[in-house]
Amino acid sequence: MQASAAAARAMSLLAPARGTCIRTKVYPPQRDVTDEPPRIGVFICHCGSNIASVVDVEEVVRRTAVLPNVVLAEHNIYTCADDTQDTIKDKIGQYRLNRVIVASCTPRTHEAIFRDTLRDAGLNPYLLEMANIRDQCSWVHSAAPDSATRKAADLVRMAVGRAARLVPLTEDTVTVKGAALIIGGGVAGMTAALAMADQGFPVHLVEKSEALGGAARDLFRTLDGLDVQAFLAETIDRVIGHPRITVHLHSHVTQVEGHVGDFTSVITTGAKTRQVEHGVVVVATGAVEGKPTTFGYGQSPRVITQRDLSGQLARGELDLPKGATVAMLQCVEQRTADRPYCSRVCCTMAVQNALAVRERHPDARVVVLYRDMRTYGFREIAYKKARQAGVLFVRFDDDAPPGFSLGADGAIELTVRDAIVQRDLLMRPSVLVLAAPIVGQHDRQEVSDLLRIPINADGFFLEAHVKLRPVDFASEGLFLCGTAHAPKFLSETISQASAVAARAASILSRQTMPIGAQIARVDPDKCVSCMTCVHVCPYLAPIVGDDNKAQVQPTVCMGCGSCTSECPAKAITLHHYTDAQILGAIDRLLNAGPGPVGPGEGAYLEQVGVARPRWTEG
Amino acid sequence: MSEEQTKTIMVDNLDPGFRDEVAAVPGGENIKKCFACGTCAAGCPVTNIDEEYNCRRIIRQVLLGLRDEVLKSPLIWLCAMCYRCTARCPQSVNFTDVMRALRFLAVKEGAAPPDLLADNDEIDRLTQLVRRDLIKGSTDGRKTVMEELKARIRQA
C-alpha cells in the first residue's frame, strides 16, 4: 500500500513524460488454424540440470513423440533462452505447428514469455500449453528418478490431450474513459482526487454534505502535533482550485453503469442530475463516530467522547476545577460480541488527550481505564510519555466492566476493578471521556447496492485481498480508501488514498484496455433462462438480455468458471477451460480418450444445439 | 491478604505524589515506565514460594499512590535482591532498585523501625550461612544432607 502510494507521488512528478519512452512491439499477423488438424510441437526442457538431473528427458521425448497429433518432440537445455525461442519459432514454421507445448517450469512465471514466442511466430498465444515438469516433478521427486520420469511423461501427455483442443482466442479491447469518479469528499477522497488530478486525470469528486473535509473537520492535532485544520484548509483550497477536479457538493451518485475503463454514472444534486463518464470509481465514503448509548452519554454534559475532548482542548474550552479527576474509558461499545472489532485510533487518541490535559491542568488526575493499550508502532512512545507524565493507566478485565452511576446532582461515580491489585477503585471524575467506536456510514448499504461491492461483518467495505490487493475491490476498476474500509489514522488514510491513485492510474493512463479472453460465454440456443448463472456469479457478470437469455458481460467476467460449472443446460463455456480441453487432459492421462483430433474437432461432443438431442456416449 | 488490602480504593484519597517521590530516590527513576506486563513477577523466586509477594502488584500500589500500605507492608522486605526482574523487564523499570528505594523511604519515614533493619540483616546473614553449609555438605554426602534438611522441615 505504501509502495503504491509512493508510486502515485512519483507519477504526479512524471505526469508530463508519461508514455514518451514506450516502444510498441509489432507482431506478424496471426495464422488462421481453424481448418487444420492439430499439429503439436512439444519442447521439453532440461532447465540446465534442474529437470534433466532427475527426469530422463530423452525418455520423455520418446514417449511423447508417439502420441496422437504430436508431430515434433524435442528437448533443449534451456527452452526459455533467446536462441531456443528462435528455434521454436523456426520449428513452428518448418513443421507447420499449430499447437505448442513447453514442458519446463511453472506457467506462473513463464507462460507470458512463451505466449509471446507464439505471437512472434504468427500463432495465437492461446495455442500454448505448458507442463510443469520442474516445480511439480523433478524438484519434488528428486529421490525417485524413475517415478519422476514416468510422471513427467504423464504430465506432458495430459498437456497433449489439452493442447489438441485449444482454440485461438481474441482479446477484445475497450476504450478507456480517462476520468475518475470519487465518492466522498473527506481527506481520503480529496487526497485521491489531488493525486489523480496531479497525474493529469480529470476527477469528479462527489460529496453528500455541503462542505468538503469529512470527519477530519472534527480532528485538530495529530499525535506528532501537526495542525489538522490547517492541513484540511490547504487541501480543500487545492481541491477547489484544481483545474482538473470538479467538486459536486450536496450530491449523490445515483446510478453507475458500465465496467472497468468505461463507466457512465449519474450525479444528482438536489433536483438536477448530471451524467458523467469515467474509467474508475473510488469509494471514500468514510465512517462516523458511533454515539455511545451507555455510561450516561447524552444525559450529562460531563460525559463526552474522545473526539469531543480533543475539540474542547483545541478550542480551549476544557474547564476543570482544581485537583479534578478526568476518567477515560476505553473500548466503549466495541470489542464486544455485538461489535467485535477494534477502532484502532482510540488508544492513541486517549494517550494524546491525556497528555494534553496533564499539560494544561498539571494538578488534574487523569485515569485511563483500558482492556489493552493498542498504541501500535511508534505510538508506543507517546504511551510511555503519558505513563511518565503521571497518567494513571488502570487495566480491567473484559468480564468486569466498570460500574457507572449518575447522581441527581450530576455527579459521576465510576467503580472499576483493577485487574492487578484485584481491588475496586472508586472515582468521582469531573469529566468522563468515552472511547466511542468508529462505525460505518449509515448509508453504506445504498453505496454497496449501487456499486455491488461487499460489506464485511463489521459494517465496512471489503477489499479484494488484504495483502495482494489492499485498495482494490474484487470487481475491476473499483477502489477504496479511508475509513470506509476500516478505522484508521489520518496518515494511513492519506497513504491508502495515494495508493488508490496509483492503482487507478494503471487503468486511466491507457487508451484502451484488453479484456481477458479467458471469460465465460453463453450459447443462447442452449440457455433455458433458469437464472442459475445469475445467482451463482460472485461478480454479477451474467445478466438476462433483451432476448430473455443469459449473457455474460465480458468486461465484468473474471473468468473463474463458477457459472459454467453450475449451468444445468451446459450452455456456458469458459474459454480456454472448456470441457473438451479439461476432459482431453484427463482422458489422455488415463489413456481413455478418443484417438487423434481432426480439424475443427476441438468441440469434443459438447456443443450441439438445444433443440437437437445432445448425444454424449459413455 | 489483610482486610485493608481488599477494600475499595478511593481514587480521590490517593497520593499522586508518591510515585514521584519514589522516582526521586536513586534507583526508583524508572518506576513510571511500568506498563504492568507482569514479566517481573513471572520470574521472581520469592513470588514462586509466596504468591502474596508480587512485584507487579507492589509497583501498581506505588503508581496508584497507596503510600502507607506500601511502606508499612512487610512484603517490601521479602525481596531477595537477585535482580532477575531487572534483567527481564522490557521497560527497564529496575524493580530491585525500586525495592531498595521503597525500603529507604520506609526507614526514612519511620514506617519500618531501625531494629527491623538490623534483624533483617541478621536473617539474611544466617540464611546465607545455612545455604553455604547445605551446598558444601551436599558435595560429599548429598543424600544425608538433603534428608536431614527435609526431616527438619517436616519437624518445623
Add this chain to the structure above:
Amino acid sequence: MIVADRKKIPEIRDMIQGHDRVLLVGCGTCVTVCLAGGEREVGIIGAALRMSLKLVGRGHVVVDQCTIERQCEDAFIDILAQRVSQYDAICSLGCGAGVQTLAERFPQKPVYPGLNTQFIGILESQGVWTEKCLGCGHCRLGEFAGVCPITRCAKRLLNGPCGGSREGKCEVNADTECAWQRIYDRAKALGTLDRLDAIAAPHDWSTGIEGGPRKVVREDQCIAGLGPKS
C-alpha cells in the same frame, strides 16, 4: 414449473436390471431449470450409473445419454426415434409426463423414471424449491390475497388459521410459513382484510385428481377434422 429431484443411483441401477443397452434421456425444460434432469445432470447420473454398474459386475451395460428440448412433445421425441432402436431400454430424467410420453411413443421399449417428480413450485433461493400449486382445477387465489391455502396450509383450511400458528410458522412443520399468516399479512397490506370476513365455501374437489386423470379440451384450439388429440 414442475419440480423434481433425482433417484438414488442404486435404485436406477436396479430398475434397469436385465438391459444391456440403456439410453438416459434428459429434458431441457422444467427439470433443467430445477437442476434435476438437464444436460448436466444427465452427464453426472450417466457417469455415476456406469461406474455403479461396473462395480456390481455389469460393466458390459452400455449407458448413453442425450437431452431433448421437451419430453412431453412428440416432435422433439421424434428426433430420438431412430437412435432408440439401438437400445433395450430408456431411462427418462424428465417429469412423470415426460416418462409417459416416451413410453407411449415407444411401445416396444421399457421406459424407467430417473427422477421423482415432486410438485408445481418455484425456486425459493438457490438450491431450495417450494410447492405453490396443487393443480386442484378450481383456482381460488382471488379469495385469499394471492396465497393458496389449499396448497400451502398443511390442513387445507379455508376459513382462517388453526390454533397452531406460531410466529408465522406452521405447527405441522416449523420450517414452513403459516399460509394463513401470509394471507392475513398480504390482505392487510392490500387493505382487503374485510374480504376475509366472508365465509369461504367448502372447496369443490370435483375438479381435482380424485375423479381420475383430467383433460382440458379447447374446441377453439382444436384443428378441424383432426379432433382433440387424445
Add this chain to the structure above:
Amino acid sequence: MDTDQELVILALCCHYCAYAAADMAGSMRLQYPGSVRVLRFPCTSKIEVNYLLTAFERGIDGILVAGCLEGGCHFLEGNLRARRRVERAKKLLDEIGLGAGRLEMFNLSSAEGPRFAEIATEMHERVVELGPSPLRRGREAVLAGVAGMASLAEAVIAGEKT
C-alpha cells in the same frame, strides 16, 4: 501409469493458491509421492462434478481438489462452491460403492508449500490404504498400447516424422 501397481492421483489445483503452493513445494525441494499429477484450473469453482466422475470412471485412483483458504479465494467464493460440488460427488461415490474416501478437498494459501506436500502425501497414503480403483479394468490393454507406442517411438525418432 506404467505399472498396474502404480497409483495415479489427480490434484485439481486452482491457479492462485494451490498451484502456487505446489510450485513453492518445488522450490523448497519438498518430497512427496510421485503418484500426484497436478491439473491447473483458474479457480476450483471451474471443477465440475462431471470432471470428477469422468476421471473416476476412467480409472483414476484418487482425486484431491485444492483451492484457496476459505475466505481467501481469489474469486471471492469459488472455493466454497467447489466444496459443495466435491461433497455432492462424494455422496455419489458413496452411493455407487466406490467410496467417498478417494476424493477430498483441501484448502491452502499460496504460501503453504509444505502444506501442499503434506496433503499430497496424505492423499497418497489414503489411496494406498484403499488400494487401486476397482474401475481400473482394462488398464492392461492400455499398458500394452503404451508398450507398443514406445517401440514405435524408437522407430519414429530414428526415422523422420512430419
